[in-house]
Amino acid sequence: MAFITQGKHISTAEKFLKDNYNLTETEFTCVKSNIQKTLLPNFKAKWAAGSRKKDRFIVNNLDWLNKDYVFDFDNTDGSTPEISTPSGRQRGKPCKGYEESSESTKKRKATKMIRHSGVDQITFSYLQALRSIGEITHAKIIEKVKYLSPELQNGLLNWLDHEGQDVLSLSQDKALAMYTELNKQEQISVIKDSCR
Numbered sequence: 267m268a269f270i271t272q273g274k275h276i277s278t279a280e281k282f283l284k285d286n287y288n289l290t291e292t293e294f295t296c297v298k299s300n301i302q303k304t305l306l307p308n309f310k311a312k313w314a315a316g317s318r319k320k321d322r323f324i325v326n327n328l329d330w331l332n333k334d335y336v337f338d339f340d341n342t343d344g345s346t347p348e349i350s351t352p353s354g355r356q357r358g359k360p361c362k363g364y365e366e367s368s369e370s371t372k373k374r375k376a377t378k379m380i381r382h383s384g385v386d387q388i389t390f391s392y393l394q395a396l397r398s399i400g401e402i403t404h405a406k407i408i409e410k411v412k413y414l415s416p417e418l419q420n421g422l423l424n425w426l427d428h429e430g431q432d433v434l435s436l437s438q439d440k441a442l443a444m445y446t447e448l449n450k451q452e453q454i455s456v457i458k459d460s461c462r
Contacts (some may be wrong), residue, residue, distance in 0.1 A: 292382060305335060 283297065316323035379387060395403040411419060
């Protein structure tokens with residue numbers, strides 16, 4: 267918070283963050299965005315309340331200036347942090363739950379989550395969530411399909427689409443044939459890969 271009272275430019279604060287904290291580019295972008303959304307609006311409101319006079323601002327906000335600015339990297343839900351106004355009400359649109367959001371909002375949040383966490387972490391989390399609610403078979407199927415070659419994944423998808431059947435309604439012979447075919451194709455892929 268010392269940068270606020272010393273009249274430093276925002277680029278100096280950015281350099282300070284980069285030099286003194288071991289932040290990845292993604293983390294730095296998150297911190298910078300959070301500062302712009304929360305810290306700067308609060309500063310501007312307090313600066314205006316002090317009639318834009320440095321001495322008055324410091325006296326009125328000494329406790330606020332002496333607090334450490336804490337950023338929580340785990341808050342990745344994409345919601346806007348709470349910013350209180352002088353009247354005590356929140357600014358902006360109220361946050362909606364995921365289920366109430368539009369498809370475009372869901373896609374935007376998912377894209378942001380993928381950029382921040384990565385596909386592997388999200389897949390692992392999804393599988394853990396399925397297991398935690400007792401969907402162990404569902405989790406096993408997804409895990410096995412994930413490791414198949416792209417050709418096998420496409421073949422399985424085409425087979426399911428063209429059969430027009432649910433996998434659970436297959437006869438024992440058809441299920442065995444499907445398993446054998448997938449197993450052969452997987453073995454062929456492994457042999458091809460080892461020959462390269």
